[in-house]
Amino acid sequence: xxxxxxxxxxxxxxxxxxxxxxxxxxxxxxxxxxxxxxxxxxxxxxxxxxxxxxxxxxxxxxxxxxxxxxxxxxxxxxxxxxxxxxxxxxxxxxxxxxxxxxxxxxxxxxxxxxxxx
Amino acid sequence: xxxxxxxxxxxxxxxxxxxxxxxxxxxxxxxxxxxxxxxxxxxxxxxxxxxxxxxxxxxxxxxxxxxxxxxxxxxxxxxxxxxxxxxxxxxxxxxxxxxxxxxxxxxxxxxxxxxxxxxxxxxxxxxxxxxxxxxxxxxxxxxxxxxxxxxxxxxxxxxxxxxxxxxxxxxxxxxxxxxxxxxxxxxxxxxxxxxxxxxxxxxxxxxxxxxxxxxxxxxxxxxxxxxx
Numbered sequence: 151x152x153x154x155x156x157x158x159x160x161x162x163x164x165x166x167x168x169x170x171x172x173x174x175x176x177x178x179x180x181x182x183x184x185x186x187x188x189x190x191x192x193x194x195x196x197x198x199x200x201x202x203x204x205x206x207x208x209x210x211x212x213x214x215x216x217x218x219x220x221x222x223x224x225x226x227x228x229x230x231x232x233x234x235x236x237x238x239x240x241x242x243x244x245x246x247x248x249x250x251x252x253x254x255x256x257x258x259x260x261x262x263x264x265x266x267x
Numbered sequence: 268x269x270x271x272x273x274x275x276x277x278x279x280x281x282x283x284x285x286x287x288x289x290x291x292x293x294x295x296x297x298x299x300x301x302x303x304x305x306x307x308x309x310x311x312x313x314x315x316x317x318x319x320x321x322x323x324x325x326x327x328x329x330x331x332x333x334x335x336x337x338x339x340x341x342x343x344x345x346x347x348x349x350x351x352x353x354x355x356x357x358x359x360x361x362x363x364x365x366x367x368x369x370x371x372x373x374x375x376x377x378x379x380x381x382x383x384x385x386x387x388x389x390x391x392x393x394x395x396x397x398x399x400x401x402x403x404x405x406x407x408x409x410x411x412x413x414x415x416x417x418x419x420x421x422x423x424x425x426x427x428x429x430x431x432x433x434x435x436x437x438x439x440x441x442x443x444x445x446x447x448x449x450x451x452x453x454x455x456x457x458x459x460x461x462x463x464x465x466x467x468x469x470x471x472x473x474x475x476x477x478x479x480x481x482x483x484x485x486x487x488x489x490x491x492x493x494x495x
Contacts, residue, residue, distance in 0.1 A: 172360045173353075182350040189342050196335065196493040210489035217346075217485045225353045226478045232291070235298045242302035246309035253313050257320060 171230045181224045188217045277466040290468055297472045301479050304442075308483045311435050315490065318427065328421060329428030330495025332397060337388055338492035341381050342484060348377030349481040352450070352474050359467045364457060371454040371470075374477065378447040385440050392429075399433040400426045432491060439487060442480045449473045 192213045199206035223229040228236055271278040274286055283289040319326045351370045358367035392398075396407025403426035409419045422428075453470045456462060462470060 173357065175354070175357065178350060178353050178357065182346065185346045185349075186343065189339070189346065192489060192493065193335070193339055196489075199493070207494045210493050211486070214486050214489050218482055221349060221478055221482055221485065225349050225481075226475050231294075235295055238295065238298045239301060239305075242305035242309075246306060246313075249306075249310065250313045250316065253317055254320070257317055 171227075173224065173227065173230075177224060181220050185217055185220055188213055188220075275465050276463045286465070293468045293472060297475050301475060304476075304479050304483075308435075308438070311431070311438070312486065312490065315431050315435065318431070322422075322424070322427070325422040325425060326428055327495055329425055329432065330491070332392065332395075333432070333492050333495070334388070335492040337384055338488045341384050342488045344377050344381050344384070345481045345484050348374045348381075349478055351377065352477045355453075356467060356470050356474050359457070359462050359470060360464055362464045364460075364462075368454060368457055371450055371457065375447050375450050375454070378443050378450070381443055382440060382447075385436070385443075389433075397429055398426075400430040402426070403429060435487060436491065439480070439483055442483070446473070446477045446480050449476065 192210060195202065195206070195209045195213065202209055222239075228239065270282075271280040273279075277286040277289075279286045279289055283292065351374045355367050355370035355374060358364070358370060395411045396404030398404065405420060405425070408425075412419055450473055453473050456469060
């Protein structure tokens with residue numbers, strides 16, 4: 151937001167945060183309802199996790215991912231946030247992925263010698 | 268705050284161009300802080316993933332001592348508290364201060380419910396001799412299991428699993444307590460009349476922090492209680 155600012159002129163700055171955007175009550179209630187439903191779905195998926203086998207973890211985290219998206223987009227208002235703040239927050243997850251990716255690659259590419267790495 | 272001027276009900280500090288600039292700056296600071304939170308908890312998640320990969324049987328054995336129903340109720344409690352937190356901010360935006368106060372109060376109560384359930388989970392484990400890392404009392408735990416007619420512990424380093432469990436859930440619990448304190452501060456300031464539809468930066472920031480706490484739990488619950 152380094153350029154000059156003229157009140158609430160949104161015509162030339164698509165990234166201007168709509169901080170005065172007031173999310174309607176109904177949207178909050180719908181998102182909360184979806185979050186509750188997804189939580190029940192998570193537990194339901196766990197109940198059949200033997201059938202799902204190795205996909206059980208992926209399903210659990212995929213559902214968690216959807217819940218996370220809803221919390222971030224609507225409760226944290228990221229949907230209406232400036233692009234700078236969204237990039238900043240997104241970078242946190244990007245670097246976490248880098249940490250995870252390189253660590254797991256390291257571990258998985260090790261050889262066991264007499265039962266230890 | 269002696270270097271701020273009141274503009275349309277917003278105390279604007281003198282080094283900012285205007286209220287909008289001040290709000291933007293505060294928001295960016297909050298998001299930067301949240302990045303550090305994601306990386307901090309994320310680091311613990313990565314550690315958990317690595318050792319779960321290396322010692323799957325130990326993690327499976329440890330996870331048996333977790334009650335998914337408690338975790339499930341805690342998840343519902345935190346999601347509900349996220350809703351009331353968002354509503355707390357919403358009602359300030361539409362100048363319904365009394366409703367905002369109620370929502371903030373309910374959010375704090377939800378946090379307390381979460382901590383009470385956590386307290387019961389922890390004390391139950393301590394009673395069985397389950398402590399993190401080296402503090403794990405294997406003799407006491409096996410004695411407790413024998414008493415219940417269950418087989419003894421097979422893992423040789425079960426303390427590592429509970430090191431992860433107590434560190435991750437404990438760090439999250441500390442964040443819940445800090446969040447409750449911050450929301451209480453927001454509540455007091457709201458009752459005092461510090462906030463209005465033009466100025467609610469403090470609650471907005473604390474709200475984002477509280478949603479992060481909820482976000483971490485959304486991933487912690489399946490990781491600890493379901494996937495195990």
